[in-house]
Amino acid sequence: xxxxxxxxxxxxxxxxxxxxxxxxxxxxxxxxxxxxxxxxxxxxxxxxxxxxxxxxxxxxxxxxxxxxxxxxxxxxxxxxxxxxxxxxxxxxxxxxxxxxxxxxxxxxxxxxxxxxxxxxxxxxxxxxxxxxxxxxxxxxxxxxxxxxxxxxxxxxxxxxxxxxxxxxxxxxxxxxxxxxxxxxxxxxxxxxxxxxxxxxxxxxxxxxxxxxxxxxxxxxxxxxxx
Numbered sequence: 001x002x003x004x005x006x007x008x009x010x011x012x013x014x015x016x017x018x019x020x021x022x023x024x025x026x027x028x029x030x031x032x033x034x035x036x037x038x039x040x041x042x043x044x045x046x047x048x049x050x051x052x053x054x055x056x057x058x059x060x061x062x063x064x065x066x067x068x069x070x071x072x073x074x075x076x077x078x079x080x081x082x083x084x085x086x087x088x089x090x091x092x093x094x095x096x097x098x099x100x101x102x103x104x105x106x107x108x109x110x111x112x113x114x115x116x117x118x119x120x121x122x123x124x125x126x127x128x129x130x131x132x133x134x135x136x137x138x139x140x141x142x143x144x145x146x147x148x149x150x151x152x153x154x155x156x157x158x159x160x161x162x163x164x165x166x167x168x169x170x171x172x173x174x175x176x177x178x179x180x181x182x183x184x185x186x187x188x189x190x191x192x193x194x195x196x197x198x199x200x201x202x203x204x205x206x207x208x209x210x211x212x213x214x215x216x217x218x219x220x221x222x223x224x225x226x
Contacts, residue, residue, distance in 0.1 A: 030061070030063060031071060032067075033061060034063060034066065034067050035067040035072045036075045037060060038053040038056070038057035038067065038075070039053075039073075043076055043080065043123060043124075050069050050072055054067060054072060069197065069198045070225075076121070077121045083124075088123075091122065092120055092219075093219045094176065094178070095117045095122065095126075095178055096113070096214070098128060098175075098178045099113050099128045099130060100208070102128075102147070102148070103130060103208050105143055105144075106130075106144075109134045109140060109184075110207070111131070111208065112130065112131045113205050113206045113207075113211055114130070114205040115129030117129065119199075119223050120224075121224065127178070127179040128179070128180035129181050130180065130182045131185065131205065132184045132185070133186065133189060133190035134186075134187055135187050141170065144170065148172040148173060149172060150171070153170050153171070155168055167185045170184065199225055200225065201225040204223075
């Protein structure tokens, strides 16, 4: 009798677990669909910010939860690969080479390649992002003038973790017709760890030596957390 009762209980438990597994799979599939929709909005320029893209995608699909920025970023990378094909890889390598040229010129300011060119996740419209550390941005401007076309400069202040952070932004066009943004932060910020708001990992980037080695050994390598 006890054995029969246990068998019945066991059957119910198995059925509940199977149903729970199906629900998890359904939720996972739906999260992927929302992430894909949000990534599509970002890729084709319908939205510029991850949060707004996710909200719009969730509303379109009639759901009340959102995928993570990381999930959207992975889908965005897939869309770029599917849409742009092999030319994307060649463009990435070229952008990394252009970045290295600028970084060598500015080596004493501790340049670090960051953003999508570091990650290897470029897409149409991506630019080169380089972080620099110095207290007199005009010195950097004077060095750049002979090699690139400077289109715009500006000071910006953002609040992170309740503290204001000020930086000087230089927007340029390289000799190879690549757009780049150089962010000059104070020298005391050099070496400070920063967290990526999209991928959730540390924003390590690549210095001159690391970028040189990468271009020799594995020029199209991606830096995406697993």
